[in-house]
Amino acid sequence: MAVRKAVNLDGRLRDGILQCMGCRLPFPVLNRVPRLLPHEGLTEGERLALETASRHGDTDPFVVDEESLDPVQLRRYLKERIQARLNPSGLPAGLRERGERDVDYRLSHTEEKGKFCRTAQACLDRAIPRIIEIGGGQGGALTAFRRHFKPRMAILLDIDPDWVEVAQLRDPHTDVIRGDATRMPLADGCMDFIFSSATLEHIEDWKTAVHEMTRVGRQGLLCYNPNAGFPYDFGHLDAPFVTWLPKETAARVAHLFHRFRRTGRTLDSLRNELSFTFYIHRGAVVRELEKCGARVVNVFGEFMKQTVQESYHIHGGRILTFLEHHPTLLTIFARTLVAIGAEPNVYLFYQSIGPFK
DSSP: OEEEEEEOTTSOEEEEEEEOTTTOOEEEEETTEEBOSOGGGSOHHHHHHHHHHHHTOSOOOEEOOOOOOOHHHHHHHHHHHHHHHHOOTTOOHHHHHHHHHHHHHHHHTTTOOHHHHHHHHHHOOSOOSEEEEETOTTSSHHHHHHHHHOOSEEEEEESOHHHHHHHHHHOTTSEEEEOBTTBOSSOTTOBSEEEEESOGGGOTTHHHHHHHHHHHBSEEEEEESOBTTSSEETTTTOEESGGGSOHHHHHHHHHHHHHHHTOOOOHHHHHHHHHTOOOBOHHHHHHHHHHTTEEEEEOHHHHHHHHTTOSOOSSOHHHHHHHHTOHHHHHHHHHHHHHTTOOSSEEEEEEEOSOOO
C-alpha cells in the first residue's frame, strides 16, 4: 500500500510512504526512490521525511510539476554530484588524477557494459523479462542490460543514499530501490535474472548476500574483484600481495608501495579502504552458490573474449589490445588463470537447479 503525498505529472509516486502488507512498517519514498531499510538503517533526513509524511495520514496526493533538465544540464549536475563523492579538493596530485579517472568512468563509461551483456547472453537459455542489479551504485550498467535484453521490469538496488538518487536521475526508465543486499525486500523467485558487479567484495556478510541472490532470482551473473587468489588489488588499494595478508599488514605493505610510487595515499586512507573491502576466494563463492542449489559456470574466459572487443578499458588496455590480436594466447591465458584459481576478477554465472533454500 502506498500513502501518496506527491506524484509526478505521469502519476508516479515521487514522495510519500510505502507500507509493508506483512509487517505493517512504513518506509519513506523520496525523489522517486523507495528507502526499504529497517528504520535504524535510514539516514536522519529519511527518518525526518517519514515522520513528517506520517503526520499527514492517508491524504490525497498533490501533483508536482518538476522542471526537467536538458542533457547538458543533467550531465553537469551528475558530474557535480559524482565529483563531490569521489574527488574532493586538496588531494595530492597522484590521488587527484586517480579521482578524475574514476569520475570520468562513472560519468561517461558505466553504460559501456556490452561485454557483461554478451557474457550473460552466452549462458542464458530463455528470455529474462525481469532484471535486477544488486549494488548498482551511480547507475549505467543496468541501462546497458535494459537496452540489450529489453525486459518488462528493470530494478537497481543499492544501499548508498546518494548513489540511488544519481542512478534515478541518470535513467528514469529503471526503478531504483535503496535496500540491503543481505535483506532484500523482494519475494522468492520474483526476478528472472540478477546482475551484480564490484559489490560482493564490499559486503562483510557476503555469504548472506549470495543466499539472498539465489532466493530472489534463479539465475544471474555475479562478478567481483579482486579474487583473493590473485596477488594484486586493482581499483581499491592498487598494491601487490595485499589480497593474501591480514588487513593491518596489507595496509602497511600498500603504504610502502605507494610511498615508493609517490602517489600520496596515506596509511589512514588505506586502512579506511580496507575497512569496507573484503578479499574473497572464488572457490568460496562457488561453494556458497552450490549450497543454495545452484549450478555454477566460471565465465572468466567468455568475459575476456568479450572484453577485448570493447574500445574502453579502465585497466590493462594495452594488454587487452594485444590479446585481441592473439586469440590463442587469450584462451591459454584465461584457462591457465582459472586452473590455478588466480584470475584477477571473478565472473560466475549461476542457475538454480533445485528448490530455494
